[in-house]
Amino acid sequence: MEEGNPRLWYAALLSFTSAFYILSIICVGLLYTYYTKPDGCTENKFFISINLILCVVASIISIHPKIQEHQPRSGLLQSSLITLYTMYLTWSAMSNEPDRSCNPSLMSFITRITAPTLAPGNSTAVVPTPTPLSKSGSLLDSDNFIGLFVFVLCLLYSSIRTSTNSQVDKLTLSGSDSVILGDTTTNGASDEEDGQPRRAVDNEKEGVQYSYSLFHLMLCLASLYIMMTLTSWYSPDAKFQSMTSKWPAVWVKISSSWVCLLLYVWTLVAPLVLTSRDFS
DSSP: OTTTOHHHHHHHHHHHHHHHHHHHHHHHHHHHHHSOBTTBOHHHHHHHHHHHHHHHHHHHHHTOHHHHHHOTTOSHHHHHHHHHHHHHHHHHHHTTOSOGGGOOOHHHHHHHHHHHHHSOTTSOOOOOOOOOSEEOSOOOOHHHHHHHHHHHHHHHHHHHHHOSHHHHHHHHTOSTTSOOOOOOOSSOOOSEETTEEOOOOOOOSSOOSSOHHHHHHHHHHHHHHHHHHHTTTOEEOTTSSOEEOOHHHHHHHHHHHHHHHHHHHHHHHHHHHOTTSOOO
């Protein structure tokens, strides 16, 4: 595609990069407008500002000449997508803040945007009264659906990304880099039958290509993450009649955004630090 029509390729690249950065800037403006106050919401101001600065730094690093020399595929497209995802994580963290005055719900957030347009000119729009950040009954509100939708997209991308031929070969032990299988045949059959390559035998007596403990740990963490996504990180009260949000959920989510940026920057600078490794 790049060789056939480079102009179309670069136009699409520029369009997607610009769109992601524009959406990120819009998100930053909306977060500052509706999730901060001039005389309060200090934590939200800090979260938005620090993540905005970190995203700018990551974008500059991605186009640094030294990075481009070792990572020719790095660029602003990946940085723009990471920036947009970081803004989503920032909003997701602030949506769990216990102070309702600094955390409007998504529906009230949309209502406040559309209220000036829908209200007649000679009438006064009713401003919603802040209520304590608690829930009862169904927990799958609009915030939960957005988080679940993003989670499903990430899961699909991860599944498609890892289901390459090399990964499938490792799972089926049929690739060139699979472990050497011991002679487990009892009938003395040769490695090839009728000129066809032999089937891979699942021999795990000596060892496996993956870690059982790490595999189950990742499954456990994924299950916990799905559970917290479905419940929007809310905690029940003593009588289990209502759900309330607390600060630990906020810090866990905002920390995930910092980990995301750290991992992305590490993928950029790793070839410069670990020169003996092959990252191709």
